[in-house]
Amino acid sequence: MKVSAQEEYGLRCLLQLAPLDADEYLTLAQLAEREGLSVANAGKLMWILNKAGLVKSIRGTKGGYRLARLAAEIHLSEIIKVLDEGAIAGHCQSHTGVLDTCVHTGNCGIRPVIIGLHDIVQQALQNITLAQLLGTEAKVLNRLYQIHALPRHVEPTRTRA
Amino acid sequence: MKVSAQEEYGLRCLLQLAPLDADEYLTLAQLAEREGLSVANAGKLMWILNKAGLVKSIRGTKGGYRLARLAAEIHLSEIIKVLDEGAIAGHCQSHTGVLDTCVHTGNCGIRPVIIGLHDIVQQALQNITLAQLLGTEAKVLNRLYQIHALPRHVEPTRTRA
DNA sequence: GCTAATCTTGACTTAAAAGTAAGGATTCAC
DNA sequence: GTGAATCCTTACTTTTAAGTCAAGATTAGC
Incomplete structure (x- = not known):
């Protein structure tokens, strides 16, 4: 359960673009330099983000x-979703994407865990925008914890029986 | 952000062991057969889990x-922690583990996000035991959502009376 | 139109994860 | 004590992700 290199660096590049003025552009060379990437690698990432309509x-x-x-x-x-694609899981992980194809059906106790985790992460991420990330680190971290602690569109739980 | 094959299958194998009686054992061959793994692969996973003191x-x-x-x-x-080790992140992902080594210090807006995400996942997992996973899928899924909505340390459930 | 700067794209190389193989070590049954 | 069943450990192979390269395509400025 970890953030892939592609996810991380793609996000970083977007973060570089976020504070630009409306008609300002950054070149691959600039992006690569600022993030310590090769131009080729930055190009690949931006290509993915471009195809997906994010840049x-x-x-x-x-x-x-x-x-x-x-x-x-x-x-x-x-x-994250965009940067993850192309890295399609081969085995039962696919539960996080295609929910009906599993060799272990009927024998699969962890299926709900994988789905549940994916959902938790997704919900947390749905509540954060690039703009918010431009704030101070502490502020963002705070927000993440808030999301974790708050019920979103989930039926309120009963803490004690 | 995905569950690795090693994490998934290691967890599966543990789940096979969970319902056994106190003096009952499963062989590698049995585990492999039940989970559709090669004996060699199952052996590697169990070795990791054994070293870590889980089995x-x-x-x-x-x-x-x-x-x-x-x-x-x-x-x-x-x-998850045990099964993830050996797969040490090379770049800034290491924030999730070693918090002080980063090339991007001072330039790193996503650091808190990566830490925060790691923490959310960790907290969710801390509140689920193998025993709980043996219940029905729906029950467990429900529980995951609960955890997501609750502050922390939930009263442990009673298994079997 | 020509040139230089820039993105685009597919093929290639390298590095890491996943999986396999094989010989060694330990225990039980007889 | 011998042999069979089983785990243990290291080294190897395969597959997948990450990163690089090079030729092509588009645009701005002259």
């Missing part, structure tokens, strides 16, 4: 990348 | 594996 690119001189939407309208859940 | 093994004829503790005393957080 907008302009070619040619004066070209580069910027966010396709406002930073406040891009949620982490979407980013 | 107990007996060699020789009549040998095999059983849980080292009661299923109600083994939390998923420990299992």
Whole structure:
């Protein structure tokens, strides 16, 4: 259960674009330099993000990348989802995506755990936007804990029997 | 952000051991057969779990594996942690483990997110034991949502009267 | 139109995770 | 004490993710 390199660096690059003005662009070279990536690698990441409609690119001189939407309208859940694709799980992990294909059906006690975890993570990420990440670290961390502690669209629980 | 094969199948094997009687053992061959793994692969997983003190093994004829503790005393957080080790993150992911080594210090807006996510998952897993996983799928799924909505340390459930 | 700067794309290489194989060590049954 | 069943351990192979390379395509400026 870990964040992949692609997820992390893709997110980092978006974070570099987030504070730009509406008509400002960053080139691959700039992005790569700021994040300590090779230009080729940054190019691959931006290509994925571009295909997914998260960033907008302009070619040619004066070209580069910027966010396709406002930073406040891009949620982490979407980013992670996009950066995870292409890395399709081969075995029962696929429960997190395609819910009906499993060799272990009827023998699969952990299925709900995998689904549940995926859902928890997804819910946490759905409540954070790129814009919020630009705040101080402490603030964001706080927010994450809040989300963890609050009931979202879940039926209120009974703490004690 | 996904559950690795090692995490999943290790957990599955433990789940096979959980309902055994105190002096009952399962052999590698049995475990492998029940989970659709090769004997070699199952052996590797059980070796990891054994080293970590989660299962107990007996060699020789009549040998095999059983849980080292009661299923109600083994939390998923420990299992996942054990099965994740050896897969040490090379880059900034290491925030989830070693918090002070990062190339991006001062430039690292996502650090709190990665830490926060790790923590959310960890907390959710800390509140689920192997014993609880033996219940029906629906029940467990429900419980995961509860945990998501609750502050922390939930009163442990009674298994079997 | 020509050139330089830039993104695009598919193929390739490298590194890491997953899985396999094989010989050694321990225990039980007789 | 011998042999068979079983776990233990290390080294190897395969598969998958990560990262690199190089040729192509598009645009701005002249």
